[in-house]
Amino acid sequence: MAEDLDFQEQDEQELFEHLRIEADKGQALLRLDKFLMNRVENTSRNRIQNAIDAESVFVNGKLVKASYKVKPLDVVTMVLPDPPRDTEVYPEDIPLNIPYEDDDVLIVNKKPGMVVHPGFNNYTGTLVNALTFHLNQLPTMPGNTGRPGLVHRIDKDTSGLLVIAKNEWAMTYLAKQFFEHSIKRKYIALVWGDIAEDGTITGYIGRNMKDRRVMEMYDNEEQGRWSVTHYKVLERLGYVTLIECELETGRTHQIRTHLKSIGHPLFADAAYGGDKILKGTVFTKYKQFVNNCFELLPRQALHAKSLGFLHPKTKEEVYFEAQLPADFQLALEKWRSYATIMRTDS
Structure with a gap:
């Protein structure tokens, strides 16, 4: 999995994405550019190719070409320019099917085709955009930026029920139940x-x-x-x-x-x-x-x-x-x- 490296310079960290990816033990020989397309989420082939051409991609500490074949346990490090991302979730007046709501929780019956939370290429039209319009404030938790109120999710093309937390206590209480598999x-x-x-x-x-x-x-x-x-x-x-x-x-x-x-x-x-x-x-x-x-x-x-x-x-x-x-x-x-x-x- 890609993971952020611990760099000292905060300003640089805000401008670039520093990634370290270790190939799995069972990794089949695969071209570097294809390997990165599979392993780096929310990016494009052009962005990866530009990083390789700019000599911003290393394998085991050495510069390599796009044609390099990644082997098991290879360590790939790369620096990608971090594109501007809008971290604010904008409210949108999107109709929702809400079977139940009180001061703490809200139940949504999600229609198929609706993305649950904003992400790459899906910053609008999501369930979270709709909820932000419906409610004045939704709680967030550490590591949950951009996904206010969500303690679980279902796929875009899966329909059905989701529970939304309307305050921090409800979010913590529900998250514990999901963690313990008691839901x-x-x-x-x-x-x-x-x-x-x-x-x-x-x-x-x-x-x-x-x-x-x-x-x-x-x-x-x-x-x-x-x-x-x-x-x-x-x-x-x-x-x-x-x-x-x-x-x-x-x-x-x-x-x-x-x-x-x-x-x-x-x-x-x-x-x-x-x-x-x-x-x-x-x-x-x-x-x-x-x-x-x-x-x-x-x-x-x-x-x-x-x-x-x-x-x-x-x-x-x-x-x-x-x-x-x-x-x-x-x-x-x-x-x-x-x-x-x-x-x-x-």
Whole structure:
């Protein structure tokens, strides 16, 4: 992982990004420029190439070219000009679905396609921009700059429930529950294939060595963080299965990574291979049917259905549920109709 170096000169630190990246033990030989594209988040190929050309990138203390092949345990250091970033979150009048709100917490039913917090190329139109408009003040915590009120998140194209802290005490109290894995979270997922029985998926989740945008399952804690997902079959629909997932831990892309690892990627999940026809017949009519489902649900079939936690003020357990959004429901109904036809024909 990239980490900030401890430089003495504060002025220089404000103007530049000083990064140190150590290649993993299992790193395959890879060109330096491609390696950095995978490992340095929120940057561009042009920015990395400029840094290499400006002799601002070193491997094991030596200047190298873009064509240098990075090997296991190589230490890459680089200095990048830190582009001006607007650290202020601007309020935007964006409609929100708020099932519940009191003086301490706010529950949002996030629509699919909405980014949760501002970041590279997404400084506006996010949930945090909307919340900043809705509320006068949101708390922050150390290391949480730009993400006021957030104690957890869901992916841009995942729909469903999020809890927002409205003051510092609520944020601290909720963050402790997430840290202790006592928050109860259930998701509804439509996956490829016929899942035979209920089960639990465990393993270490870490960044994919070749593509930093996606996660991968690993066998040891050196390459990832421990993760646990319990799943239960709700409905078998022929070539897809509707399941409920309960998170014991909350890693990035946890459900998406876990289900792909057991051969059942989420339906329509482009990042994890679910946007292709993985099960079913070779008939043209079937292919057209699946493509129609993809058009109805052009995102991963994942919805944060429920959320349960101890309320910061009352210390009593509260529980919230959100119905499936229209795009998910429409695709599901099509699969139900198809499964009925399959059963009738057989």
